Amino acid sequence: MAVGERPFPTMPSLEGVRLGTAMAGIKKPYRRDVVVIELPETSTVAGVFTRNAFCAAPVTVAKAHLKRTAETGDGPRYWLINTGNANAGTGEAGYQDALQSCATLARQAGVNDAAVLPFSTGVIGEPLPMAQLLDGIPEAFANRAGDSQAWQHAAEGILTTDTRPKGASVRVAIGEREVVINGIAKGSGMIRPDMATMLAFVVTDAVIEPSLLERLLRETVDRSFNCITVDSDTSTNDACMLAAAGTGARVESEAQIDIFRNALQRVMTELAQSIIRDGEGATKFVTLQVDQAQSRQEALDVAFTVAHSPLVKTALYASDANWGRILAAVGRAPVDAFDVSRVTIELGDVRLVEGGGRAKGYTEAAGSKVMAEDEITIRISLGRGDEAATVWTSDLSHDYVSINADYRS
Amino acid sequence: MAVGERPFPTMPSLEGVRLGTAMAGIKKPYRRDVVVIELPETSTVAGVFTRNAFCAAPVTVAKAHLKRTAETGDGPRYWLINTGNANAGTGEAGYQDALQSCATLARQAGVNDAAVLPFSTGVIGEPLPMAQLLDGIPEAFANRAGDSQAWQHAAEGILTTDTRPKGASVRVAIGEREVVINGIAKGSGMIRPDMATMLAFVVTDAVIEPSLLERLLRETVDRSFNCITVDSDTSTNDACMLAAAGTGARVESEAQIDIFRNALQRVMTELAQSIIRDGEGATKFVTLQVDQAQSRQEALDVAFTVAHSPLVKTALYASDANWGRILAAVGRAPVDAFDVSRVTIELGDVRLVEGGGRAKGYTEAAGSKVMAEDEITIRISLGRGDEAATVWTSDLSHDYVSINADYRS
Structure with missing residues (x-):
């Protein structure tokens, strides 16, 4: 069940941003369950994560990798997402599994391990099916593309109990150039985000300094994902990621920041609301x-x-x-x-x-x-x-x- | 639905304590919906009430009457309870209805209005059906009795969505005498008491000073009714009342207080647990x-x-x-x-x-x-x-x- 009709929007391509998916059979056969999102070298990336004390292994690794890339300046290049298993409550073994997933994609793509941020969603407390996941990674990497269908397939590849993929896209003029913000999200139950929702991935082509990007992310998440609730339960795996691919217009003056923030807020709010419209069992x-x-x-x-x-x-x-x-x-x-x-x-x-x-x-x-x-x-x-x-x-x-x-x- | 079998216990009579009920048709015909509990002149009474800011009119009146009787020393003599309507969210008219109910019973019983404490439970926000209630009061007053069946009828007369009446009784030796504690309670949904549950009425024949009685009530409620939850919703009408009828043994030394507190805790915990066992839709x-x-x-x-x-x-x-x-x-x-x-x-x-x-x-x-x-x-x-x-x-x-x-x- 879900409230209202919400067809997946058309998502413009963003230079250097490509998305690939695979059907790896992590929990069920014949459904997209591994997603690779590739960002260009010019990107800056910010993230907010669950405050659940039992945070999942991929959250721990993603935070550590994000910190390492901030130190080296060699920004994150890949977001690796699997559905079907949350890799949460899995202790040290789960942590090693998350690291190994990153290493596998990093080797394939020719980047450092820390350039890959891992995300998982699904059942809590069961070991990550590594054989399936490691098979799926090269397949997802190989079929990556930048068109609207690739965005939709990625949006489908991160769903769990959701009944439909969730996307939002906004164009806004920054000076004489146009900037695009594309976002996808998943979430339907265990939704009372404390920092962000289950999973959301937002990419713009704008050029934005890391500290400003992080501020914009926190401000807009506070008035979108942090303002929704299905059932008061905060997930162990919440994460909301924002990347500025750095290939488009630069956002730096106060006026530009205001314009961009409003556009970003629209994407975030649209995605957050789409989670509620598709809340588990929702009729209202x-x-x-x-x-x-x-x-x-x-x-x-x-x-x-x-x-x-x-x-x-x-x-x-x-x-x-x-x-x-x-x-x-x-x-x-x-x-x-x-x-x-x-x-x-x-x-x-x-x-x-x-x-x-x-x-x-x-x-x-x-x-x-x-x-x-x-x-x-x-x-x-x-x-x-x-x-x-x-x-x-x-x-x-x-x-x-x-x-x-x-x-x- | 309810968890486990819990037949209503046998309740010993308490000197001077009598309970009467009527079928006044407040919400449904042919069910007990008005209850009068009479306490002897020797009684001391303590109460804890909901902290819901939208507290119901009868709660406001019961607190005011309890305060007045504490000042005059002319203790409360009657608890007047109706089910089928909570008289909550009813503004000034509801307040006047609660006062008039007390006055009607007071006139019949020949006591001051403040000697009557009113309690209501049922749907929120609809006017109290005064014609039915005022008809029911003399009937309930007339048929009051002190035997176990009267306790059970009173326990039935305070129910709403509950599937069964809830009672508990404990006997305990205080020195060479035996003290009895009888309690009844109702509640099944909107249960996350902040001071007490929906409604509970506990009477002992012991002699207990008012300040000690109040302390014992707060201590035992904190570890019973304040430790249960069905659905996290705190009612507008919660109240837990404790009366020491003053006809039995005196409880005053530390050793006596400890013994009595333990016995009272058993009654309170049993009643609180009985609410959970009968929680709305409960199977566990x-x-x-x-x-x-x-x-x-x-x-x-x-x-x-x-x-x-x-x-x-x-x-x-x-x-x-x-x-x-x-x-x-x-x-x-x-x-x-x-x-x-x-x-x-x-x-x-x-x-x-x-x-x-x-x-x-x-x-x-x-x-x-x-x-x-x-x-x-x-x-x-x-x-x-x-x-x-x-x-x-x-x-x-x-x-x-x-x-x-x-x-x-």
Whole structure:
């Protein structure tokens, strides 16, 4: 199940950027499960990773390789991704497997091992099927290409329980030149990113200094992937990577940075929202807008408390305008000296709550009409300040339970 | 659905304590929905209440009346409970309804209004059906009795989505006399009590000073109702009341207090666990023991993070020993400088995790055997200190979704 139609977009080619895939049979036969993304030598790369204390072996290796290439200036050239197995909770053996995967691709491509960053997604706690993966790497390397179909195949090659590939592309003028930003992502369950989502790979042809690239990545991830939740569970393998291929226009003045940041934010938000639209069992796409908060963190706390409430999520699934559950969730959010008489809650354009209770003039019919939609906005105004935050989430359906009660079978 | 058989226990009579019920048709016909619990004049009473900022009108009134009676020394004499409607999110009108309910019972019983504490449970945000409630109060008052059946009828009269009444009774010797503690509770969903569960009423015949009674209530609730979770949602109407009827032995020396506290803890824990066993859609009763923590709060944080994980809960429902999900949940708990290589995780007597990954010698068959049981213990040792905590929870099943997607229909 997924909310709305979202055909994969056309992705322009980026000079020097090529993507290859293989069907290596890591978990299932006849599906793309190994992806190689090649970046030109001119690239700068930034990444944000899960904060889960049990972070996966590939995350540890990717962070170490990213650090090493930053020191040597000999930037990362390859992102190597497998689906079907997360290589998480696999201890020292898993770490060695991640290193060996990088070495295999590095030898083939004629680069240092540290120029390869590994990523894995899939079941946690089982050994990485190395025979299959090592077979798949040369095949993926051999068929790499730069066209839109190659991007789509790569987007398919990183999926797990997702029902469709996720991509976004934006063009924006920087001075007299045009810059392109292409991104792909995967994720459907275990989605409450703490630094980034399950996996997202974004590439632009712009020229961007490493420290600026990292700042732009953190700023845009904070307002996209870090603002979505399917089920409050943070993955061991989250990573969001951003590469500036360095073949296009240079982004350095404040005005250029602003333009680029806005374009990058659009790509990040589109990818993050596409994960929610394809959330496990999702039948609704829900936007939670919290405003009039004392701080952005306070607004986020309220939004996530509502977004994680199983009772709100099941009411959304039932298209039931059970606003009492929203009120109860808001009321348990960690907010100091919370005066609920100042809170207003709106469902679409229908006022639900004011003065500590049901809004005057509210009718069940009006609430039910909004709830029947696939895309629903809940706006919560706290009456305490000027800060705001937006969080996107999905509902809790029978399919969510089925998918996760059957996942390993 | 509910885990295990739990027939309602035999409850000894307590001098001066009488319970009456009525079928007032507040939400459904032919079910007990109004309960009056009468306490003798010798009683002392303590209560803990929800911290939900949107607390219900009866909670506000009960706290105010409890305060007034503490000032006048003219202790509470009646607990008046209705099910079928929570009188929450009902603003000023709901507050007046709660006051009027108290006044009606007070007039009938010949006591001050403040001697009546009101409690409501059921759907949030709809006006309390006052005509039905006011009809039910005299009927419940008239048929009050002190025998075990009266306790069971009262336990039935406070249920909402619960599938069975919940009671616990313990006898304990204080010096040469025997003291009895009887308790009833309700709750099945919206269960993540922050002070107490949905509703619990506990009465002993002991003589206990008010300040000691309140301390004993807080201490035992902290290790019972505050350690359970079905779905992480804190109700607007939570309350746990404890009365010492003052007709039995006096509890005042340290030795007596210790004995009484242990007995009270047994009643509280039994009631709290009975809520989890009857959790909405529950097919498993899960005990989460976290030890070797730096603080009790840290242990509780880890335990609740695992207990709230939808992915752990669906794996429990599926009887799937998917220990990677437990590991991922532990890894995202809010623990500073978390060295996961020191963490061990055990499922029953089977070691799942050690050294940052799957334990040596672990087999899927061994894990699956434990997972097939109705009652499962997960023990997580953090390797950081000496503090511990235990939390009880249920699984996340299709029935949970069905119950909450259909609740209002």
